Amino acid sequence: xxxxxxxxxxxxxxxLALLDFFFDSPHIDAAGTIxxxxxxxxxxxxxxxxxxxxxxxxxxxxxxxxxxxxxxxVLVLALLITTALGISMPDSPGIDWVFGYIYSPLQSTMTxxxxxxxxxxxxxxxKIRDAAAAILLISSLFVLFAQLxxxxxxxxxxxxxxxxxxxxxxxxSMRGLxxxxxxxxxxxxxxxxxAVDKPYARSQEPR
Amino acid sequence: xxxxxHAIFFTVxxxxxxxxFVSALMFIVFTIRxxxxxxxxxxxxGVYEQMRRLVSHAAExxxxxxxxxxxxCIGAEATPQAVMGLTAVDYLARRSAxxxxxxxxxxxxxxxxxxxHGILQQAEGARGEAGGVGVRFYGPDPFAYAAGTYxxxxxxxxxxxxxxxxxxxxxxxISEATNMRDGLRLxxxxxxxxxxxxxxxxxxxxxxEELYAAGAYLHHPSHLGSLATQDYLRAVLxxxxxxxxxxxxxxxxx
Numbered sequence: 001x002x003x004x005x006x007x008x009x010x011x012x013x014x015x016l017a018l019l020d021f022f023f024d025s026p027h028i029d030a031a032g033t034i035x036x037x038x039x040x041x042x043x044x045x046x047x048x049x050x051x052x053x054x055x056x057x058x059x060x061x062x063x064x065x066x067x068x069x070x071x072x073x074v075l076v077l078a079l080l081i082t083t084a085l086g087i088s089m090p091d092s093p094g095i096d097w098v099f100g101y102i103y104s105p106l107q108s109t110m111t112x113x114x115x116x117x118x119x120x121x122x123x124x125x126x127k128i129r130d131a132a133a134a135i136l137l138i139s140s141l142f143v144l145f146a147q148l149x150x151x152x153x154x155x156x157x158x159x160x161x162x163x164x165x166x167x168x169x170x171x172x173s174m175r176g177l178x179x180x181x182x183x184x185x186x187x188x189x190x191x192x193x194x195a196v197d198k199p200y201a202r203s204q205e206p207r
Numbered sequence: 208x209x210x211x212x213h214a215i216f217f218t219v220x221x222x223x224x225x226x227x228f229v230s231a232l233m234f235i236v237f238t239i240r241x242x243x244x245x246x247x248x249x250x251x252x253g254v255y256e257q258m259r260r261l262v263s264h265a266a267e268x269x270x271x272x273x274x275x276x277x278x279x280c281i282g283a284e285a286t287p288q289a290v291m292g293l294t295a296v297d298y299l300a301r302r303s304a305x306x307x308x309x310x311x312x313x314x315x316x317x318x319x320x321x322x323x324h325g326i327l328q329q330a331e332g333a334r335g336e337a338g339g340v341g342v343r344f345y346g347p348d349p350f351a352y353a354a355g356t357y358x359x360x361x362x363x364x365x366x367x368x369x370x371x372x373x374x375x376x377x378x379x380x381i382s383e384a385t386n387m388r389d390g391l392r393l394x395x396x397x398x399x400x401x402x403x404x405x406x407x408x409x410x411x412x413x414x415x416e417e418l419y420a421a422g423a424y425l426h427h428p429s430h431l432g433s434l435a436t437q438d439y440l441r442a443v444l445x446x447x448x449x450x451x452x453x454x455x456x457x458x459x460x461x
Contacts, residue, residue, distance in 0.1 A: 022224055039282035046317035050344030057343055110350040114376055117383035121407035174399060177415045181397045183440050184419030187433035188287035190234045196429050
């Protein structure tokens with residue numbers, strides 16, 4: 001019964017969601033809407049659990065007195081102050097200030113770091129290790145060069161070759177990749193829908 | 208009944224329904240065959256082979272393994288990717304219960320966090336350990352999740368960091384920020400642009416559909432049926448494309 005109920009509920013909900021996708025009936029639509037709302041409510045409760053997890057991890061760190069306790073203390077205080085502000089005064093300028101002057105700049109900083117990370121990852125990948133890395137290096141250098149405004153003046157074939165690279169090999173490989181992803185998504189969804197894969201009810205080694 | 212028939216033939220996407228029906232039929236047949244012990248050959252995929260080796264290393268050295276199942280939410284569009292990430296978490300957790308090596312995980316979505324918590328709690332119970340489960344949630348914002356994961360990796364210094372599931376730019380952020388460490392970094396996602404960035408950065412990476420093979424390669428023989436289904440559907444697609452090109456070239460279509 002411990003496994004039967006979750007599996008039956010999951011298969012029934014999956015089947016109903018699928019019916020909602022294929023059929024345009026007011027009854028099925030209503031049931032589908034209830035399911036979607038249910039997922040949202042469950043996710044909200046899981047978020048609450050996550051909030052408690054952050055608090056527990058960092059309060060433990062503050063209490064243990066390690067080297068990073070200062071950062072943990074800042075995190076806990078920021079979390080508590082923002083939560084208190086958000087609940088007591090949701091439309092106050094204080095909340096806007098927190099997002100505008102703390103959250104957004106921090107996020108921009110993280111995004112800005114990505115540029116350096118892309119460069120350093122590309123540098124390591126460009127060290128020719130095998131044929132794939134060699135193709136990556138040659139094609140990247142060519143596309144970089146062909147993007148330059150003066151490259152067309154060197155040869156009229158360069159822009160058309162660049163266009164061909166984007167239109168034929170890049171599009172073909174992307175479509176191949178997307179087909180594979182679509183097939184993978186279909187079979188993974190079928191596994192869950194037909195209860196072959198049960199991530200919600202794990203108790204024994206799967207067969 | 209007439210309204211149902213009308214619904215089926217006039218409002219339903221018949222091609223999608225037919226595709227689903229054929230896929231489900233093939234899937235059932237191949238899964239029954241796979242469960243019956245039919246041999247389905249697998250080509251080697253570096254990430255999954257390394258994960259198997261890592262279990263032995265962790266068991267021998269007693270060092271911990273860290274895994275992230277990504278920032279995709281269960282119940283949203285990224286469910287299949289999140290489930291594959293959780294399959295990898297489940298594999299490492301079961302081995303951790305068996306060989307008693309420590310394990311930790313970070314989550315970037317509340318639903319993945321709750322599921323990972325359950326999986327690791329079960330593994331730690333099997334190891335006879337009580338107390339805090341080694342899973343941390345760092346908020347649904349991808350960059351907060353990346354920063355939190357980086358912090359956890361710096362603090363715990365695990366034997367390896369594995370990032371399998373739904374990742375966007377945060378996948379590159381985590382893998383590059385942890386590049387200076389000695390540990391092995393494995394992972395992958397199915398989103399093409401993020402997968403390429405992770406492939407550039409990680410020691411071994413899976414790209415696209417390889418992510419969905421995690422179960423079949425790690426510990427679910429029944430997943431072999433879905434791999435066979437994928438292969439046959441791919442063959443049908445290739446044949447359809449070639450047929451379409453020939454028919455269109457001869458001027459009979461389009």
